[in-house]
Amino acid sequence: MQIEKHISDLLYRYQCVTVPGFGAFLTETVSAHVTGSASSFFPPKKVVSFNANVKNNDGLLANHVALQEKMSYELAVIKINDVVNEWTYLLQNRNHLVLKNIGEISVNNEMNWVFEPTNTVNYLTDSFGLTPFVSPEITREVLKKEVEALEEKAPIIFTPERKKDYSYLKYAAVFVVMLGVGGFGYKSYYDQQITNETLLVEKNVQEKVQQQIQEATFMLSNPIPSVELAIVEEKMPYHLVAGAYRSKENANKAIAELNAAGFENAKMLPLNKYKLYPVVYGSFKTLNEAQSERRAIQKSHNAEAWLLID
Known part of the structure; x- marks a missing residue:
């Protein structure tokens, strides 16, 4: 049974996970920080530590193992105890104990256990999706010195730009506007003349027609016989x-x-x-x-x- 997997799962939710008879894995939240001259940016994370003096069974790990492995609480305690005996045996013989996604425990010359946490897993759920990144160093001062050196060798002379004279465009625009106004005025005058002449012709024609109507005499030698219209009554049967x-x-x-x-x-x-x-x-x-x-x-x-x- 891979107890370290269950320990890793609990570290996402709890600050302390105790392995009965072995020790406790503790987490501490560290804020985001920048290190190194190359500006390495690290997001907030939970740093894992180990305390071999806390060995009491608080029931957290055993209950989790029982639920995940579908076994009784008592059997889970026995399984955990078996794994703890294996880990203790390895460390007493100066072997390294590697716990996946948690860290590595070794024994120093004084027979003390030394824990080195892994840096590949961030147990802070609020930082999900955030990864460390390195920003390249900005060489602002170096570039400034290089530019100053170039200026000493070949000083830069600013020549004022000679402005072009576009005043003739102003007069051309005025001429175009005047030409347009004159054309519009001539067209209006011409249209008014055509309208006046048309009205005069129509007036003369109307006068002649009225005169002919007054002089005309209508005489009918054979009057049209009257027509009697028969009214057809609508049939309602x-x-x-x-x-x-x-x-x-x-x-x-x-x-x-x-x-x-x-x-x-x-x-x-x-x-x-x-x-x-x-x-x-x-x-x-x-x-x-x-x-x-x-x-x-x-x-x-x-x-x-x-x-x-x-």
Whole structure:
């Protein structure tokens, strides 16, 4: 089991990760800084250190291992203890213990453990995506000295620029403007002259036409016969009947009652073959109009109204 992987994961979230019976890995946040003459820029980061005196089990590492490896807490403690025994054995025999992405632990002459953190991983999540970079040194002073040396050998003489005389353009512009104004004025005068002459000609023509009209005499030897226009009555073959009466007097009374009820188009049809005078609410050109009116009258006035078609 790679316990150093679990330790590395916890260092992103916690400042102290204790390995029971071995020691604790601590993190300290360091601000961004610049080092060296070449201006090396480093982003903020978490610096990892190791303290071999903190060995108590706080449960953080064991709980994490149990969840990630899907085992019980007790079994995780046993697994961690086995790995710690291996690490301790290596260090007691003066071997280097390399923990991936964390650092390296070695033993000095006094048999003390010395921890050297790795610089390839930044455990500060706020600095995600930021990497160190080196800015080249600016040689501003060196370039200044070189320019001064060149000036001593060949002094630079500034020759004032001779300004060209463009005054003739001003007069040319004035001439063009005056030419344009004169052309526009002449065109306006010419158009006005054409308009005046046209009006004069039209006036003379109108006077002559009026004189000829006054002098003209119209005499018609054969008058045009009058034409009588026959008025074609629009055919309305659909009649909505209110009733039929043998007496013309009763039919007229029925019409008067219908007019009083608001049916202004009520009228009497000619005597039919049954010797009856039909009284109708009105006549219509189309069957749809007649049927629509019949339905309305049957609901509001006469349920027995019926449709007669010529």
